Structures are given as structure tokens and as C-alpha cells.
Amino acid sequence: MDLVLVGLDYKTAPVALRERFYLGDDALRGALIKLRAEGLEEVVIVSTCNRLEIFTVTEDAETSFRTITTFLAHSQNMSFKDLAPHLYTFQGRTAAQHLMRVSSGLESQILGESQIIGQVADGLEQAQTNNTGGPILSRLFTAALHAGKRARTETAISRHTLSISHAAVLLIQQQISDPSIRVLVVGAGQMAELAVKALQAHDINNIQLINRTDSKAKNLANELGVQAADWDHLAEVLGEVDVVITATRSALPIIRTEHLVQASLEQHTQPLLLVDIGLPRNIAADVRDLANVRLYDIDDLHQVVEGHRSLRQSEITHVESIIDEELEAFMLWMxxxxxxxxxxxxxxxxxxxxxxxxxxxxxxxxxxxxxxxxxxxxxxxxxxxxxxxxxxxxxxxxxxxxxxxxxxxxxxxxxxxxxxxxxxxxxxx
Incomplete structure (x- = not known):
């Protein structure tokens, strides 16, 4: 039996393509069941805003590669020719090594970030819940999670890391230095909460929170000590703030051109700064064409992230040593x-x-x-x-x-x- 991995990530696919392949819980469950029906006995999928990776175990690697790539192309009505340049594939030892690098934060856009280890664990849990996580992938993912935990406890790879939310705030501060700026955070989940806390950590406190479910926005706003806005007044609020951070898991854009047209942005002395950290993207792409608007998405945070990478660069060798140990143990077991x-x-x-x-x-x-x-x-x-x-x-x-x-x-x-x-x-x- 051999390991097979097919994936795409922020290095191979732009956000416009990654958002098409992002799998929420229901879609991920459907993908596992579909791939199992296609003959893959063990399947685990890791789906995040920055990557989609499908792992399987097979006696026929070529057929499994073809099954997975065909599934991906058909899922988005794409030709294999168009999709292939954005995919990477690994087999055997290199597939196992890649997962351990992912879990340890070495393959993350933000080097050493900790959120990925929970996302890898979620992928395994989903597979086990849907009876697609067999003995080999369960052992591999357990080993990868152990490598990730060791990397964060035995090295400094996760110290001084930026979250996506903190990177967004640093981007905002590069554009606007005034801490009294008015900020609207869209969302009421974990990402929105982290965004508010990141703003507050940088002494930006003139914050409003808005969500399509008003009660959720009010509850989180009360918890964080900020103001809640009414969703029905979204366009009006957009016209009153200097910065908007969108942080939801909505499958469709929640801020569109018509919202900003209604906001009467021509009255602003400075362009409205929009920072979209959601995936799929929360702000319609054509908003970028509007006057008096500056729109940034996850991929635009790259330069901010790279500026802090050097603080942890020296730890990579230590983490790779841990990965080598865990990889050897897993391969001996295999x-x-x-x-x-x-x-x-x-x-x-x-x-x-x-x-x-x-x-x-x-x-x-x-x-x-x-x-x-x-x-x-x-x-x-x-x-x-x-x-x-x-x-x-x-x-x-x-x-x-x-x-x-x-x-x-x-x-x-x-x-x-x-x-x-x-x-x-x-x-x-």
C-alpha cells in the first residue's frame, strides 16, 4: 500500500481559485463519500483558506491520482488542462513528509502559525466520522499532529507569529496611522472575534461589529466591549467608517457594489479601506473597480507576513529535525x-x-x-x-x-x- 496526496495551496493557486475549492463541513462530507464511492478505501481531506489537500492509500497510485484530479476538475466544471498547473502531487514518503511540514507550520503562509494543527485534526476527525479514515491515514495524521505539537513546544517556531487578523491590522496601520480611525468588523464568529482583539491590541478601539444575525453581533460586541450595528443599516454604516474588515464563512460575497454605491463614499476625504480575510471572499471582486475604495484580500497580506518571517526563520532547521524523527518512525511502521x-x-x-x-x-x-x-x-x-x-x-x-x-x-x-x-x-x- 502506498500514500498519495493531491493538493493546491496559496503558493500554487490564487484566492479566486482557492475559494472555489474551499469545502465547508457539508461539502467536505460529500467529497469524502464521493471519493469513497470512486474506490478510494481511505481518504482524509484538509480544507482551509490557504489549502485543499486530499490524502489516500492505494495499491495503484496512478489510478488514485487520476481519480482525485478528475473529481476536483469535475467539481468545478474545469478541464484538467486548466486545473493541472495549480495542483501538486506527492507519493509515499514525500506525501507523509509534506503533511508533517503542514502540521508543523512550515508550509503555512504565516510561518509557524498554530491554527493549522487544529485544521489537520479536524480533517482526520471528519474522515473518521464518515468512515473514510482507515488505519494507515489515522496513523499518519496522528504522527503529523504529534510532530506539529513537538515543533511548537520544543522550538520557537510559533513565537512572534502573526495571525491573519494581526496581519490585517498591520496592513491597515501601513495605510492609516491614526489610531482613532473608525472600523467596522463584519462577522460574529471566531475570525471576527480575533479581528476585534487584534485591533484592540493595537489600541484601535473605535470599533463596530455587524452580522447578518443581529443577535450574534450584539452578543459578541457586548463580550468584547464594542458597538453592534444593525445589518439592515449596512450601507449607512459603510458610509460612516474608515476601514472595513470582513471575516465570515459566507459562501457568497456579502458586500457588493450596490452596498458601496448606497454608502455615498464620494463624501469621504480618504478612500474606504476594505480588508477581506474571509474565504470564500466576502467582498465582490468588482468592488475593486470602484472609485474611492481600496480593497485587499488574503493574498495581499503576503508582504506583511514576509516582514515577520525572519523572526522565526532560524527555527526551521530544528523543526525539520523533529519531522525527520517522526517521519522515520512512521515509515518504519508502514x-x-x-x-x-x-x-x-x-x-x-x-x-x-x-x-x-x-x-x-x-x-x-x-x-x-x-x-x-x-x-x-x-x-x-x-x-x-x-x-x-x-x-x-x-x-x-x-x-x-x-x-x-x-x-x-x-x-x-x-x-x-x-x-x-x-x-x-x-x-x-
Missing amino acids: QSRDVVPLITELRLHAEALAQVEIEQALNRLPDINPHEQEIIIQMAHRIVNKLLHAPTVNLKSRTQHNSHYDYAHAVRELFSLDERKVVEPVQDE
Whole structure:
């Protein structure tokens, strides 16, 4: 069995494409079920604002790659030709290594950020809930989560990290230095809460919170000590503020051109600054064409993020050492799975022969008592265990090298076991 990964992320796909492939809970559940129906026995999907990655376990990597890429293209009515430049694929060891790098924050837009480890855990939980997370992917994801936790406790990779919300605030401060600016935060979930707290941490306190469900906005506003605005007055509020941060999980844009036209922005002395940290994007793309508006999305935060990357750059080598340790342990476990069926088969073969000899011996000794019978039975089992101990230990130890396949062939030939059950190694591409 081999690992296969197909994905896209912020390095290979712009936000306009990533938002099309973002999977909320219901869509993710549907994708797992669909891929399982397509013949993939184990499937785990990691879906975030910056990446979509599909992991599977297979005996036919080429077919699995084709199944996943076809599924992705069809899901958005795209041709494979158009989608292919934005995809990356990994197989075997490199697929496992990539997941550990993701979980450790090395592949994140914000180096070392901690949110990804929860998102990786969510992917595994969804797969297990929908019965697509089998033993191999469960073991891999558990190892990746352990690597991520070690990276954050044993190194400084997560110190001084920026959240997306903090990066948005720094972008705002680069544009407007006045702390008395009026800010509207759109949303009432975790992202909106983090955005308000990031503003407050930078001494920006003239904040209003608005959400399509007014009660949620009021509850969060009360909790954070800011004002709540009425959704029915969205256009009016847009005309009164200097900055808007949108932070919702809405599938469709919630701020559109007509809202800003109604806001009478021509009365502003400075352009209205719009920072969209939602994915899918919360602000319609054509808003960027309006006069007196400056619109930024997640991809525009790249320069802000890169400015803080150097603070943690020196920790990358330490994190990679942790990943190497966890990767080696996982790959040894994977390789040991190749010989477990052989060891089991060898033991069953030996036990069956022993049982025949036990029965023949007991038939020849009809007058012995039960205690003596038990001595004969136990003696036979001890002989089996002692004879199989060295082959078993050697088989397991040789899983560290591809030579264990040659050794497995030899064992099967010596003991007349089914040669067809030897699975040859699949090399990384």
C-alpha cells in the first residue's frame, strides 16, 4: 500500500481559485463519500483558506491520482488542462513528509502559525466520522499532529507569529496611522472575534461589529466591549467608517457594489479601506473597480507576513529535525505492515503443523493423564515459538531497508508459503 496526496495551496493557486475549492463541513462530507464511492478505501481531506489537500492509500497510485484530479476538475466544471498547473502531487514518503511540514507550520503562509494543527485534526476527525479514515491515514495524521505539537513546544517556531487578523491590522496601520480611525468588523464568529482583539491590541478601539444575525453581533460586541450595528443599516454604516474588515464563512460575497454605491463614499476625504480575510471572499471582486475604495484580500497580506518571517526563520532547521524523527518512525511502521501478514501466516503454518503432531502423539499415548497431556501441548508450542523467534525478529528488523522484501521471498520459499502474497515496494516518484 502506498500514500498519495493531491493538493493546491496559496503558493500554487490564487484566492479566486482557492475559494472555489474551499469545502465547508457539508461539502467536505460529500467529497469524502464521493471519493469513497470512486474506490478510494481511505481518504482524509484538509480544507482551509490557504489549502485543499486530499490524502489516500492505494495499491495503484496512478489510478488514485487520476481519480482525485478528475473529481476536483469535475467539481468545478474545469478541464484538467486548466486545473493541472495549480495542483501538486506527492507519493509515499514525500506525501507523509509534506503533511508533517503542514502540521508543523512550515508550509503555512504565516510561518509557524498554530491554527493549522487544529485544521489537520479536524480533517482526520471528519474522515473518521464518515468512515473514510482507515488505519494507515489515522496513523499518519496522528504522527503529523504529534510532530506539529513537538515543533511548537520544543522550538520557537510559533513565537512572534502573526495571525491573519494581526496581519490585517498591520496592513491597515501601513495605510492609516491614526489610531482613532473608525472600523467596522463584519462577522460574529471566531475570525471576527480575533479581528476585534487584534485591533484592540493595537489600541484601535473605535470599533463596530455587524452580522447578518443581529443577535450574534450584539452578543459578541457586548463580550468584547464594542458597538453592534444593525445589518439592515449596512450601507449607512459603510458610509460612516474608515476601514472595513470582513471575516465570515459566507459562501457568497456579502458586500457588493450596490452596498458601496448606497454608502455615498464620494463624501469621504480618504478612500474606504476594505480588508477581506474571509474565504470564500466576502467582498465582490468588482468592488475593486470602484472609485474611492481600496480593497485587499488574503493574498495581499503576503508582504506583511514576509516582514515577520525572519523572526522565526532560524527555527526551521530544528523543526525539520523533529519531522525527520517522526517521519522515520512512521515509515518504519508502514514497512513493518508489509511483513506482519507474512509473520502471521508463518506462525499459523507452524501452529497447524504442531497441532497435527500433538494429536498424533496423544493418540499414541492414550493412558497419560490430563496434566501430562498439557505438558506435551505446551512443549510443542514452546518449540514453535523458539524456532520462529529469530525469523520474526529478523523480518521486523529488516523493515528498515528494502532488503526485507528479499528476505520475505526467502522465508516463503523455505517454508513453502504462498509466494504471491509478497508485495513489492513502491518507489517514491
